[in-house]
Amino acid sequence: MALVDSSQDLSAEMEVDAFRRLFPLRFFERHLSESLRPDGRPLGKARDTIVNLGLVSSADGSALAKIGSTTMIAAIRMEVMTPSLDSPDEGCIAVEFHMPPICSPTVRPGRPADEAPVISKRLSDIISSCDMIDLKELCLVSGKAAWMGYLDIYCLDADGALFDAALLSAVAAFSNLQIPVVALNDNGRIVAINGGQEENASIREKEAVNKEKRKLTLKNIPFSLTCILHKKYILADPTAEEESIMDTLVTVVLDSSDQIVSFNKSGGNALAGSSAIKSCVELAKKRGKELKEILGEMDID
Amino acid sequence: MAAKQGAAATTYSPKIMARTRPPIFKGSDLDWTRPDGRGFHQCRPALLQTGAVSAASGSAYAEFGNTKVIVSVFGPRESKKATSYSDVGRLNCNVSYTNFASPTLGSQGTDHKEYSSMLHKALEGVIMMETFPKTTVDVFALVLESGGSDLPVVISCAGLALADAGIMMYDLITAVSVSCIGKSLMIDPVTEEEGCEDGSFMMTCMPSRSEITQLTITGEWTTPNINEAMQLCVDACSKLGEIMRDCLKQAASASDE
Numbered sequence A: 001m002a003l004v005d006s007s008q009d010l011s012a013e014m015e016v017d018a019f020r021r022l023f024p025l026r027f028f029e030r031h032l033s034e035s036l037r038p039d040g041r042p043l044g045k046a047r048d049t050i051v052n053l054g055l056v057s058s059a060d061g062s063a064l065a066k067i068g069s070t071t072m073i074a075a076i077r078m079e080v081m082t083p084s085l086d087s088p089d090e091g092c093i094a095v096e097f098h099m100p101p102i103c104s105p106t107v108r109p110g111r112p113a114d115e116a117p118v119i120s121k122r123l124s125d126i127i128s129s130c131d132m133i134d135l136k137e138l139c140l141v142s143g144k145a146a147w148m149g150y151l152d153i154y155c156l157d158a159d160g161a162l163f164d165a166a167l168l169s170a171v172a173a174f175s176n177l178q179i180p181v182v183a184l185n186d187n188g189r190i191v192a193i194n195g196g197q198e199e200n201a202s203i204r205e206k207e208a209v210n211k212e213k214r215k216l217t218l219k220n221i222p223f224s225l226t227c228i229l230h231k232k233y234i235l236a237d238p239t240a241e242e243e244s245i246m247d248t249l250v251t252v253v254l255d256s257s258d259q260i261v262s263f264n265k266s267g268g269n270a271l272a273g274s275s276a277i278k279s280c281v282e283l284a285k286k287r288g289k290e291l292k293e294i295l296g297e298m299d300i301d
Numbered sequence B: 001m002a003a004k005q006g007a008a009a010t011t012y013s014p015k016i017m018a019r020t021r022p023p024i025f026k027g028s029d030l031d032w033t034r035p036d037g038r039g040f041h042q043c044r045p046a047l048l049q050t051g052a053v054s055a056a057s058g059s060a061y062a063e064f065g066n067t068k069v070i071v072s073v074f075g076p077r078e079s080k081k082a083t084s085y086s087d088v089g090r091l092n093c094n095v096s097y098t099n100f101a102s103p104t105l106g107s108q109g110t111d112h113k114e115y116s117s118m119l120h121k122a123l124e125g126v127i128m129m130e131t132f133p134k135t136t137v138d139v140f141a142l143v144l145e146s147g148g149s150d151l152p153v154v155i156s157c158a159g160l161a162l163a164d165a166g167i168m169m170y171d172l173i174t175a176v177s178v179s180c181i182g183k184s185l186m187i188d189p190v191t192e193e194e195g196c197e198d199g200s201f202m203m204t205c206m207p208s209r210s211e212i213t214q215l216t217i218t219g220e221w222t223t224p225n226i227n228e229a230m231q232l233c234v235d236a237c238s239k240l241g242e243i244m245r246d247c248l249k250q251a252a253s254a255s256d257e
Helices: A002-022 A024-033 A115-129 A162-176 A198-204 A240-245 A274-300 B002-008 B113-124 B150-165 B191-195 B223-256
Strands: A049-053 A061-067 A070-081 A092-098 A139-141 A145-157 A182-184 A190-192 A223-230 A233-236 A249-254 A260-265 B046-050 B058-064 B067-078 B090-097 B135-145 B174-181 B184-187 B199-206 B211-219
Touching: A002 A024, A024 A240, A049 A162, A049 A274, A061 A162, A070 A162, A092 A115, A115 A162, A115 A260, A145 A162, A145 B135, A162 A223, A162 A249, A162 A274, A223 A274, A233 A274, A249 A274, B046 B150, B046 B223, B058 B150, B067 B150, B090 B113, B090 B150, B113 B135, B113 B150, B113 B211, B135 B150, B150 B174, B150 B199, B150 B223, B174 B191, B174 B223, B184 B223, B199 B223
Parallel strands: A092 A145, B090 B135
Antiparallel strands: A049 A061, A061 A070, A070 A145, A139 A145, A182 A190, A223 A233, A223 A249, A249 A260, B046 B058, B058 B067, B067 B135, B174 B184, B174 B199, B199 B211
């Protein structure tokens, strides 16, 4: 009898699985009408989020962010550049988002994913426009040398809400950034002072250019939440499966004081009414608080 | 982005790279300790983990000291449209580096063609290609951080990922490299050691069958040194094989519960 039961269970399970694959939209709508999602989350809840700092020893600052299974690793390398004439006492931040072929079955080597440059651009726009970093802090010698921060974000596992995870990892990497102590040598080049190396002994005697400026002050931290609009439902923090079935995505980016930094709805079937937009912003506010707590825990240790 | 490209050529890293060979190797080899304090015949501690990437059919993460690698396996899936009919399966390999993988690489982190083809050649002897006719298995590796012995770590990690994906293989695949510096042999070299080595030796083998799928020897080697290196690699491979087997067993028992 037990055997029959288990085989029935199995066939029922297989039927559900087949239904999910054949009629994904109906499968999801049945869940939505119960205010529940296939992974057991209520509609407005984001997945579990983890942030880890300082994993990449070859970079000056790094962080790993995980939202559900979506995983991002961000690393910042600091290099020296000659600032442009227009802004002689400002540094620069270059953001690049990569989707290597390991992250998703749809990305093949040699053919970069379509989303990658879009996310790259949006990230660099937000980082430069939301006043998070004062580029003047990146100045070393006015008009002569300034920091160029190369921020590289790699998607290790793509399971929806890529932009949110990428922004979170970028912010965390900036909070982890340790700017190397440098000095100006005789040739007018900037060199690092890392204790213990004999060849730097002559330089060490000279004054370091940036003794105090080891950390960036993050004035304003952006947090983002992506939602799916589908009929009357709003689903926060979608998985890759949900994104592939329902195509209207809304991304809200808020700063520390809940001001909207960016609002992005890139087309899609559903039209967003003002009430839907309001509830998206509400959800983003709630999510911002959660993320602030997660990052706050990181800053303590 | 245009601004970035313009600026990319003019930036430089303030870190000074030591590119000189340590002078210690002249006479007293035995006094030399390795940069990370290991013995000459001691491998770095290995951390292996399967199931790192949920989107892949199988995946593994390997961390040997500072060398950190993720390998994803996709498929068996439909071959590319352009490929002709094939009775046996195909294997497609790609190895790429992150931009921050090593301080010397700069922002050149892209596809590594040589390692891609080496990985392919190391794996094709182990996989039972006839079990997935007309389809392709993709093995993609990303070196998150390069800390020396990158290729052997990529190959071993790929072996673990293939097993995690349930691709039929004759045996697990393990790879270990040895550097020859002066008179001494050092197993599992780090970047600094690789930079000043006289010769390198890399072996990929199936530990339970004691069969070698790939063996590369470059540089200056004497016959007794080659024999010793071979023995070192065989021993290290069988130990690594056991660690990988334990890792797979743990993953299997965890998914049973």
